[in-house]
Every structure is written in structure tokens, then in C-alpha cells.
Amino acid sequence: MNTLIKNGNIIAEDKQFIGDIFIEDGIISEIGININKDADEIIDASNKIVVPGAIDAHTHLNIHMGDIVAKDDFYTGTVAAACGGTTTIVDHMGFGPKGCNLHHQLGVYHGYARNNSVIDYSFHGVIQHVDDNILNEMEEMVKEEGIASFKIYLTYDNKVSDEEALKVLIRLKELGAITTVHCENDGVINYLRNLFVKEGKTQPIYHALSRPEESEAEAVNRMISLATVAGDAPLYIVHVSCEKSMEHIVKAQQEGKNVMAETCPQYLFLDEDKYREKNLQGLKYIMSPPLRKKENQGLLWNNIVNKNIQVVATDHCPFDFNGDKQRGKDDFTKCPNGGPGIETRIPLMFSEGVMKGKINIRDFVDIVSTNPAKIFGLYPKKGVIREGSDADIVIIDKNKEFTLSKAMLHENVDYTPYEGIRLKGYPVLTMVRGKVIVVDNVFIGKKGYGEFIKRSTNRVISRNHNALDY
Numbered sequence: 001m002n003t004l005i006k007n008g009n010i011i012a013e014d015k016q017f018i019g020d021i022f023i024e025d026g027i028i029s030e031i032g033i034n035i036n037k038d039a040d041e042i043i044d045a046s047n048k049i050v051v052p053g054a055i056d057a058h059t060h061l062n063i064h065m066g067d068i069v070a071k072d073d074f075y076t077g078t079v080a081a082a083c084g085g086t087t088t089i090v091d092h093m094g095f096g097p098k099g100c101n102l103h104h105q106l107g108v109y110h111g112y113a114r115n116n117s118v119i120d121y122s123f124h125g126v127i128q129h130v131d132d133n134i135l136n137e138m139e140e141m142v143k144e145e146g147i148a149s150f151k152i153y154l155t156y157d158n159k160v161s162d163e164e165a166l167k168v169l170i171r172l173k174e175l176g177a178i179t180t181v182h183c184e185n186d187g188v189i190n191y192l193r194n195l196f197v198k199e200g201k202t203q204p205i206y207h208a209l210s211r212p213e214e215s216e217a218e219a220v221n222r223m224i225s226l227a228t229v230a231g232d233a234p235l236y237i238v239h240v241s242c243e244k245s246m247e248h249i250v251k252a253q254q255e256g257k258n259v260m261a262e263t264c265p266q267y268l269f270l271d272e273d274k275y276r277e278k279n280l281q282g283l284k285y286i287m288s289p290p291l292r293k294k295e296n297q298g299l300l301w302n303n304i305v306n307k308n309i310q311v312v313a314t315d316h317c318p319f320d321f322n323g324d325k326q327r328g329k330d331d332f333t334k335c336p337n338g339g340p341g342i343e344t345r346i347p348l349m350f351s352e353g354v355m356k357g358k359i360n361i362r363d364f365v366d367i368v369s370t371n372p373a374k375i376f377g378l379y380p381k382k383g384v385i386r387e388g389s390d391a392d393i394v395i396i397d398k399n400k401e402f403t404l405s406k407a408m409l410h411e412n413v414d415y416t417p418y419e420g421i422r423l424k425g426y427p428v429l430t431m432v433r434g435k436v437i438v439v440d441n442v443f444i445g446k447k448g449y450g451e452f453i454k455r456s457t458n459r460v461i462s463r464n465h466n467a468l469d470y
């Protein structure tokens with residue numbers, strides 16, 4: 001099967017130009033001007049922007065949290081992802097039964113995704129306790145199973161201690177893999193949550209007030225110190241929400257440390273005032289870290305421009321407002337943490353970032369596609385338009401205007417945090433390995449088409465974060 005994309009404004013790896021892409025059997029075989037080859041399918045991309053398919057490095061599809069399960073599974077969630085221009089996800093495995101080994105959750109997640117995902121996928125390993133067996137098992141996970149990154153949590157029930165975090169950093173560095181971490185100070189959060197509940201302060205705003213910026217920034221700083229003790233182990237900090245955390249990250253990066261940062265659209269577009277909305281609407285935004293004061297938004301954008309933030313991912317973890325989130329109506333601590341966003345990341349970042357001139361198109365491609373591919377061992381198969389790479393391609397119509405609303409989205413959840421936001425520019429075609437799976441916001445792909453990608457540790461992360469080099 002051959003496909004020819006004609007006359008697009010192509011953001012290829014090393015150049016931007018108006019031209020064509022020829023695709024054979026799912027692989028980009030030629031990039032050029034006026035390619036004259038017979039093709040089974042010709043796609044006219046005139047006046048459109050052609051970018052590598054986006055990679056969402058932080059999702060929680062089908063995650064089981066106690067007795068509650070996230071609303072999107074690997075089918076509905078990846079359909080939504082594809083409609084929003086994402087062609088690969090790296091999902092964070094959820095916690096398994098107490099004491100289970102690493103392969104246990106890997107098996108569970110292969111079961112969730114196989115025959116369901118419509119786009120390509122991988123998983124981050126999850127570490128819920130640390131002992132010699134786990135540290136030994138990591139080798140097979142990394143080298144045989146292709147799980148080149150793991151996540152630890154510094155809060156929640158399965159949090160690790162500092163000593164355990166240090167052991168993980170040292171071991172994963174030995175294996176060439178990367179430690180990702182949810183940074184919040186558990187002691188601060190527990191103290192404030194208990195205090196607020198005792199004082200009857202149970203409205204959604206107390207979710208934010210019980211997780212102050214300092215509790216995140218302290219944990220970020222601590223992890224940077226531990227990674228330094230571990231011999232400059234690679235460290236990727238997920239869902240950074242505020243400038244106080246970024247100050248530690250920027251300093252570490254300026255010192256040449258192997259520290260990378262991810263933020264998410266919710267921290268760039270929404271702020272703490274959402275928790276004060278009437279009729280318990282604030283429950284929709286209960287996620288951790290919480291939404292922050294508005295002034296953080298511009299500062300986070302600056303960190304994207306300055307390349308101190310390498311990745312914008314979603315932390316997609318959807319629960320219905322009617323039903324799931326209502327568990328928190330009398331007490332915010334009972335509300336499941338997380339929100340949707342897998343479908344809206346690319347439209348939001350393109351419209352607000354590129355169309356409003358905050359970032360250029362190259363930076364946009366880097367933060368949503370190329371950098372996550374490079375950091376997480378998917379590059380150059382994914383994350384670039386270059387000959388030999390997978391033909392994961394998204395075509396964006398910069399003249400298409402949309403008002404985001406639950407009704408036009410495919411996420412299997414009863415609200416979007418971005419309701420009513422007016423956008424200019426939207427993905428109009430999504431292709432995965434040469435197969436068109438979305439046209440004009442309509443999914444036309446097949447359940448189970450997505451393939452598991454074994455990720456490599458062949459990663460060279462430049463000390464100079466202005467260029468993630470190979």
C-alpha cells in the first residue's frame with residue numbers, strides 16, 4: 001500500500017518546506033518536492049501543516065484506583081487521542097496488588113491494550129515497593145520487555161521512601177532507563193488534609209490549599225538531590241504545575257544535570273479559581289498537583305519557550321462529573337483525582353501556542369512529539385518526519401475554527417475542562433503507520449490496530465537542553 005501526501009507545509013526533521021511525502025507499507029520512504037510516483041492513495045495537503053504524529057507520554061487509560069476505574073479504556077481513550085492528533089501513547093501502569101512484581105502489571109496492561117488500542121502504545125513501569133527482587137527484575141523489564149522508563153510516587157498509598165527512590169535512580173541509571181516521578185511532599189499534604197477536614201473545610205478549593213506549591217517544589221528539589229547522589233541519574237519530573245518547582249529544575253539544568261520536565265495543558269490554561277465555581281463544579285478539576293494561581297501560566301509558557309520544559313503531556317485520567325466526582329461533594333478527599341485531556345492537547349497547544357505566537361511550529365513539534373520520542377526511546381521510529389520513520393502523520397488546518405465542547409469530543413467522560421474555549425487550527429487527518437484513521441474529526445480506524453512498541457534505552461540526552469541530541 002502506497003500513499004502520497006501532496007503539497008503540504010511539511011515540518012520535517014531538518015527542514016520546513018512545501019512538498020510531498022511518499023509512504024510505502026507504513027514507512028516514510030521519500031520526502032521531497034514534486035514527487036511523481038503512482039500511489040494507491042493521494043492526500044491533498046495544500047494550505048495545511050503536516051507534522052509528525054503527537055506522542056502523549058503521560059496517560060492513565062483504564063486505570064483502577066481502588067474501587068473506581070478511569071472512564072477511558074484503551075479503545076475509547078486512543079480513539080479520542082487519534083481524533084486530537086496523537087498517534088502514540090506511553091501509558092502509566094497503575095498499581096497492582098500489594099507486593100506484586102513488575103511483570104504482574106505489565107501482563108495486566110498488555111491485556112488491557114492488546115486488541116483495543118487504535119494507535120501505537122507503550123507503558124511506563126510502576127514501582128510500588130523496592131527490594132532486591134524488584135531491582136533485579138528491572139533488567140528483564142528494560143532489556144527484554146522494552147520498558148525503558150518507570151514511575152515512582154512520593155505521595156499516595158504506594159509512595160516510595162527517599163532511600164527507595166535513591167535505589168531506583170541508581171539501578172535504572174545502570175540499565176540506561178529513566179526514572180519518572182510524581183513530586184509532592186506526602187507529609188505536608190496529609191497534615192493539611194486532616195486539618196481541613198477536622199475544621200469542616202471540605203469544599204473543592206481545599207484540595208488545592210492542602211497541596212501548596214511548596215509541597216511540590218520541595219519534592220522536586222529532593223528528587224534532584226537524590227538523582228545527583230545517584231551519579232546524575234536521568235530524572236523526568238511529570239506534571240510540573242508551578243514556577244516554584246521550575247526554579248529548582250532550571251537551576252539543575254543550568255548546572256548540567258540530567259533533569260527533564262513535563263507540564264500539561266491544565267496548568268497552562270486553567271487556574272485555581274476553577275475550584276471556587278458554583279454547584280460543586282470545582283470537583284471537575286480535582287487532580288494532583290492541583291491547578292495553581294494564574295500567574296504560573298505565563299511562567300510555564302516561558303519555560304517552554306526557554307526549553308526548560310521538554311514535554312507537554314496530558315495526565316489524562318478521566319472520571320465523570322455526574323457520578324464519580326460526586327464522591328467528593330461533601331469532602332474533597334473522597335473525590336477521585338484526575339481529569340480528561342487526551343483529545344484536546346494538540347488543538348490547545350497549536351491554537352494557543354503556535355497561532356497566538358507564543359511558540360513556533362518547531363517548538364510545538366518538539367514538545368508534543370520529538371522530545372517525548374527522544375526521551376522515552378521511541379526515536380527515530382516515532383516523533384519525526386524523516387525517511388525510514390513510521391508514517392505517523394497529522395495534518396492540521398490552521399484555518400479551521402472550533403469551540404471546544406464535550407459534544408464534539410470522543411473522550412468517554414461527561415465533561416471537558418476546556419468547555420467553550422475557542423480555537424483556531426485543528427487536526428483534520430491522523431495517520432498511523434501509513435493508515436488514515438481519522439478524517440475531519442471522524443474516526444475511521446480499527447479497534448486493535450495499535451501495536452505495542454518496545455522502547456530502547458538508546459537515548460542520549462544532551463546536557464544542553466536546548467538540543468536533545470543523538
Ligand code: URP
Binds near residue numbers: 287289315337338
Ligand atoms: O490527579 C492525577 N494526576 N491523577 C492521575 C495520577 C497521577 O498522579 O498522575
Ligand code: ZN
Binds near residue numbers: 238239288
Ligand atoms: Zn502523578
Ligand code: ZN
Binds near residue numbers: 058059060092
Ligand atoms: Zn498521571
